[in-house]
Amino acid sequence: MKLTNQWCAAVLLALAAAGCSQGHKTAADVDWALHGLDAGEKRFSALEEITPGNVSELKVAWYADFDARSLRGVEGTPIVVDGVMYASGPWSKVLALDAVSGRKLWEFDPEIDGAVARKGCCDVVNRGVAYAQGKVIVSVLDGRLIALDARTGKPVWSVQTTDKDKSYTITGAPRVVKDKVVIGNGGAEYGVRGYVTAYDIATGRQAWRFYTVPGDPKKGFENKAMEMAAGTWSGEWWKYGGGGTAWDSMAYDADLDLLYIGVGNGGPWDYKLRSQGKGDNLFVSSIVALRPSTGEYVWHFQEVPGDEWDYTATQHMILADLTIDSKPRKVLMQAPKNGHFYVLDRTNGQFISGTPYVPVSWTTGLDPKTGRPNIVPAARYSTTGEPFMGLPSPAGGHSWQPMSFNPNTGLVYFPIAEMAYPYVSDKPGAFRYDPRGWNTGQDPARSSMPEDPAIRAEIGKSVKGALIAWDPVKRRKVWSVPLDTPWNGGVLSTASGLVFEGNGTGEFAAYDATNGRKLWSINLDSGVVAPPITYSVRGVQYISVAVGWGGILPLNMGAALDKAQLPKVNRVVTFRLGGTGKLPVLPAEQSMPFDPPAVTASDAVIARGRTLFHTRCWMCHGDTGVNKGGVPDLRMSAMIGDKAAFAGFVLQGAAEPRGMPNFGKDLSPEETEAIRAYVIKRANDLKAERGKR
Numbered sequence: 001m002k003l004t005n006q007w008c009a010a011v012l013l014a015l016a017a018a019g020c021s022q023g024h025k026t027a028a029d030v031d032w033a034l035h036g037l038d039a040g041e042k043r044f045s046a047l048e049e050i051t052p053g054n055v056s057e058l059k060v061a062w063y064a065d066f067d068a069r070s071l072r073g074v075e076g077t078p079i080v081v082d083g084v085m086y087a088s089g090p091w092s093k094v095l096a097l098d099a100v101s102g103r104k105l106w107e108f109d110p111e112i113d114g115a116v117a118r119k120g121c122c123d124v125v126n127r128g129v130a131y132a133q134g135k136v137i138v139s140v141l142d143g144r145l146i147a148l149d150a151r152t153g154k155p156v157w158s159v160q161t162t163d164k165d166k167s168y169t170i171t172g173a174p175r176v177v178k179d180k181v182v183i184g185n186g187g188a189e190y191g192v193r194g195y196v197t198a199y200d201i202a203t204g205r206q207a208w209r210f211y212t213v214p215g216d217p218k219k220g221f222e223n224k225a226m227e228m229a230a231g232t233w234s235g236e237w238w239k240y241g242g243g244g245t246a247w248d249s250m251a252y253d254a255d256l257d258l259l260y261i262g263v264g265n266g267g268p269w270d271y272k273l274r275s276q277g278k279g280d281n282l283f284v285s286s287i288v289a290l291r292p293s294t295g296e297y298v299w300h301f302q303e304v305p306g307d308e309w310d311y312t313a314t315q316h317m318i319l320a321d322l323t324i325d326s327k328p329r330k331v332l333m334q335a336p337k338n339g340h341f342y343v344l345d346r347t348n349g350q351f352i353s354g355t356p357y358v359p360v361s362w363t364t365g366l367d368p369k370t371g372r373p374n375i376v377p378a379a380r381y382s383t384t385g386e387p388f389m390g391l392p393s394p395a396g397g398h399s400w401q402p403m404s405f406n407p408n409t410g411l412v413y414f415p416i417a418e419m420a421y422p423y424v425s426d427k428p429g430a431f432r433y434d435p436r437g438w439n440t441g442q443d444p445a446r447s448s449m450p451e452d453p454a455i456r457a458e459i460g461k462s463v464k465g466a467l468i469a470w471d472p473v474k475r476r477k478v479w480s481v482p483l484d485t486p487w488n489g490g491v492l493s494t495a496s497g498l499v500f501e502g503n504g505t506g507e508f509a510a511y512d513a514t515n516g517r518k519l520w521s522i523n524l525d526s527g528v529v530a531p532p533i534t535y536s537v538r539g540v541q542y543i544s545v546a547v548g549w550g551g552i553l554p555l556n557m558g559a560a561l562d563k564a565q566l567p568k569v570n571r572v573v574t575f576r577l578g579g580t581g582k583l584p585v586l587p588a589e590q591s592m593p594f595d596p597p598a599v600t601a602s603d604a605v606i607a608r609g610r611t612l613f614h615t616r617c618w619m620c621h622g623d624t625g626v627n628k629g630g631v632p633d634l635r636m637s638a639m640i641g642d643k644a645a646f647a648g649f650v651l652q653g654a655a656e657p658r659g660m661p662n663f664g665k666d667l668s669p670e671e672t673e674a675i676r677a678y679v680i681k682r683a684n685d686l687k688a689e690r691g692k693r
């Protein structure tokens with residue numbers, strides 16, 4: 001029962017750690033044309049019609065629903081150009097909407113094969129489109145990049161940016177830099193080698209590709225940077241891909257002509273499997289600066305040498321000018337998963353500061369000169385062979401949800417999560433690389449949560465979420481608004497002194513930027529994770545947010561999301577002062593009679609099913625079977641009582657068009673029955689828990 005003790009230790013650790021402008025500028029038409037509003041991605045709007053004084057009059061102007069196959073996560077930043085909004089939803093579908101009325105102008109469906117869903121860890125989300133040269137450019141989950149005619153929504157060009165035989169996916173937004181569009185990809189947990197590629201906007205022709213980790217040295221290196229990086233790896237990492245996928249953040253400085261990319265974790269996670277437990281493994285968990293015309297390497301800063309905790313550096317980067325020690329500095333700011341808020345000199349990658357913004361257990365701090373972390377020996381679980389309770393968890397102290405920087409207050413606003421996770425290497429020799437499967441090298445039986453309700457309740461108490469305001473110069477939290485879940489929305493701030501953010505309970509709220517006081521809120525019928533935007537058309541300021549609950553935590557860590565609002569809608573909702581739109585009233589939920597089938601399997605079969613469930617099923621159906629996203633919580637599914645129907649889903653792909661993989665080549669009928677036995681056991685656990693309430 002070592003793991004139980006690890007969990008209890010984590011609970012204790014976590015518990016212990018535990019000017020507004022009055023001006024009313026007449027706004028002309030103001031677009032939100034770039035993903036992060038400006039190329040430095042501050043997500044700070046100069047619009048001032050909506051103020052702390054009148055935000056209470058903010059009302060719905062209009063809403064528009066995504067055409068979703070099912071209610072899956074919505075993480076997109078809509079963009080607005082010349083009075084038209086382009087918003088992306090689940091399955092990389094795009095809506096073009098009149099930004100004043102919400103009237104649908106066109107919609108685009110890339111018609112993704114549902115089988116692609118198994119290649120993605122974290123829901124079939126899309127974080128937004130790009131606009132340039134009269135084209136709307138959308139990245140597609142299956143690895144395509146498609147340019148649409150902005151007037152008609154018809155494809156102008158389409159390129160496959162990934163090898164379809166490997167488990168690459170794309171969820172990030174493309175970024176436009178001069179005459180090129182740049183896109184990365186995801187899949188570090190699935191055995192791929194990361195890269196970003198630039199394409200010519202006019203033609204879709206590839207301009208350059210920059211790999212983020214080295215390939216097989218025997219095949220030669222693509223460039224000097226890869227040769228240098230290869231010196232920081234050991235063993236035969238290329239056989240497992242190596243990871244380092246750049247799946248979300250980029251930013252561009254036009255004066256310096258530098259493109260910054262955030263690079264993800266190593267793959268497999270287990271450092272011993274990946275690189276014999278040796279070397280820094282560049283450019284895993286690094287920020288890399290590239291020359292955008294050629295893709296040439298300029299500098300890098302590695303946050304986590306030899307990462308084995310999924311501590312990606314793919315989180316949002318903000319470029320700003322700060323005065324630090326009385327000197328003006330051109331900085332790059334990031335609050336990556338690893339729990340430290342970084343301030344770098346973006347001209348050369350030099351470390352300025354790095355400060356924990358949540359409790360961290362993997363390091364005792366960063367070297368004040370170099371920023372290199374002092375990693376605690378126990379955190380090296382692949383070397384010690386012992387489980388390590390990590391803070392933050394692989395979901396991060398902060399994940400992809402965009403931050404916002406208000407130059408007037410000098411504060412960065414972003415959502416944080418406090419949550420622990422037990423990192424446990426798989427048994428020696430147990431790892432089998434599977435190009436179609438999960439390749440982290442973790443022990444699925446021991447890295448999952450214990451089923452004991454008392455321990456789970458204690459773990460639940462240690463999980464926290466908040467919206468915080470961070471001073472990047474004084475390196476401290478200025479205010480914090482506790483939230484009811486650890487998975488919440490991206491952030492917008494405005495020059496009038498407002499901060500907007502949605503959260504996991506379905507609330508969308510406006511806060512005072514100086515002190516975090518809540519000034520306005522509305523319930524939007526689903527948890528909100530996407531970041532809001534603002535724009536103005538004919539002098540009227542609008543606030544808009546895409547609504548839809550999903551992403552990694554709702555799918556795989558439902559146990560941490562007791563107070564979340566389950567997904568009921570996938571839509572864009574837009575507000576203005578005195579808006580007269582109405583949200584539809586949803587039908588009352590039916591409470592279904594809950595009577596799971598009796599447990600008939602032996603303890604041994606259930607234990608085997610538990611391991612198989614946490615190898616094949618948990619990423620979407622939830623750790624220990626608890627799901628709070630848009631994928632069925634199997635404990636409450638009538639199907640678990642029907643052996644043939646269950647096998648039809650698992651072994652024959654009955655729901656593959658909706659994204660449920662066909663495991664016919666991966667699981668035997670007996671293994672499928674063991675999984676069903678485990679889920680039936682969990683359904684009975686749920687019945688017993690409900691009986692006690």
Ligand code: CA
Pocket residue numbers: 188189264265310312
């Ligand atoms: Ca990852």
